[in-house]
Amino acid sequence: MIISNKFKTVSTYALVGLSALVLSGCANKAVVSYGDAQAVETTDINFGSTDLQKVASQMTDSLLSSPVVGTMTANKRPVVFVERIKNKTSEHIDTESITDSISTQMLRSGKFRFVDMTRVESVREQLTFQNEDALVNPATAVAFGKQIGAQYMLYGNLSSIVKSNADKSDVYYKFTMRLMDMESGLVEWADETEIRKTKEKSTFGW
């Protein structure tokens, strides 16, 4: 009799479990909504939009407010090219998107001008077409050899240290950026920014 009592309790639990499964299946209704693009995003511990925005804005602020850059841009608008940000983290991060944000904000300030190395091939293709194809009026064709060479190079590193144990996981990002005068080889400006994110595990969950 004891056993059958136990059975009844077990089967009650089973029913509860089963109905929970069924109900969880029905509760799936997708909702689409617009959010604030600048809002803090904490979906998970990985590199996210907030980190990207933070890194880009801190770097641009630091660069534009640096006294050296102030004298550099006092009477002219130096031409810069963005080399790239080396990804040394444990995540596949689109570092081009970080450099895009930084160069856009620098351009907006009106103090710098940029040449875009990522589009050189398409420019070459277009100029070749303009100058060599009979379809184009030669008077309107953009001539070769008129582009301006960059004086400064912007480059950097993004590295991370990831640690985790049974209770929490922790990730630390360090973003370093430098501006080099390509003629003299001197690094005119450098700065770094750090981000630490920690996720504590909850004790209970489904």
Next chain:
Amino acid sequence: MRRSIILSFCFILSGCSTMGFNDLFNDYATQMTPIRNAIEKNNIEEAQSLIANNSTLHSSYLLNQLEQARLNDLANTPDDAQSKFENVYTQMQKKREAAKIQVSAGLEQSNALFTNDSAITYVPPAYEMSMLHSYKALNYVYKNDVEGALVEIRRANKVQVDALSENEAEVDSTVKEAQQHYPSMSNVTRNIKNGFQNAYTFYLSALLYQSAKQYDDAYIDYKKALAIQPNNIYLQQDVMRLAKKQGFDQDLNEFKKRFGDTPTISSSQGEVIVLFEQGLVPKQDEFKLRLPIYSSRGDARFYSLAMPVYKDNAYVRRLNNINIDAQSLALSPLVHIEALAAKTLEDQIPAKVARQVLRLVAKEKVRAELARSAGDVGNILANIYNLASEQADTRSWLTLPNQISVARQSLNTGEHSVHIGTQAPINFTISKQGLTLIYLTSINNYFNYHVVQL
């Protein structure tokens, strides 16, 4: 009473919602046999059509994704493989960050009590995760994306570091007691220290760091690989060359005492690195473990439990030499994946035995109750169910290779060719101070290769 029986069967079947009907009465290794045979016959298409397509709810979902991704790699469709591998990685990351005590995990354990261990969600062990990251890294390398590959290498490294820290816990005496009842797997494990440190992953990592000119990082990983495979002559040479290059004189002198001198590579030459994976990792077999169980009245009865085991080294048709131009070059093993798999299983034995005993008691209780309420018919039905559902949990990544070995040679710049067994020669180019990686896969009649300039 009849209601409670029906409900108890509902309970059992709800356990099966995470398993297919096939999984309840057929163990994983048996289900995978036709797929493995198809690969060995060089018919990847057939293998891909035979493999199950498990839903995300299935308890072996992650394992199924791993198998499918590997088949994609074998079929030369790396993009499909990459997305499946990445999926497994993100799922595992979610698991790691999940709550410490999970209701669903508890339910699974109780479901497993009435069915078998296959009802428990398969979590790929560390050696499978490090192989996943290695394959992902290789796929990035084939696309000439060394930076992306290095991301995977760092992930693989973290898998091994985490496994090491989790493994530090002392093995207690009850665990040792349970291990005594198990047949020895030492001829398969080859007495390796643990089931997660993989010299192949370290070697790949070192090679990529070397190509990215991060020589210190490369040196550390070559040294780690050498610690696992101290007799590998290529590793000895690599470590000594880098020690010399980086000026680690103390290390270099010690290595010279152990291994003798190493020939230098002239700066006008380049190197070819051949990584060769051969065979398929052996599957786990089932064996009956006989354990005495004491009933409440104190009398002992012997029950046999179905447990997984690696019986013996798998026979693999293996090549030990390759020819570069006219020169013969010995292949030196980096990893025996069967050893890692067997060692991992060995470490899981205590938990598996403990669960089996609990399951035995639970199933016996159900049988006794059915016999009491439904007479002989109930008794027979319960016995049949218990016998049929008692399956060893033989799940493991079964499309992995058996052994991966390396050969490395400095060559003059220009065109060369490598001859492997009866295959047509593979041509490759050596550039000045460059590294050329040739990655070969051979599984019986299946043969595939990639050539990349690092």
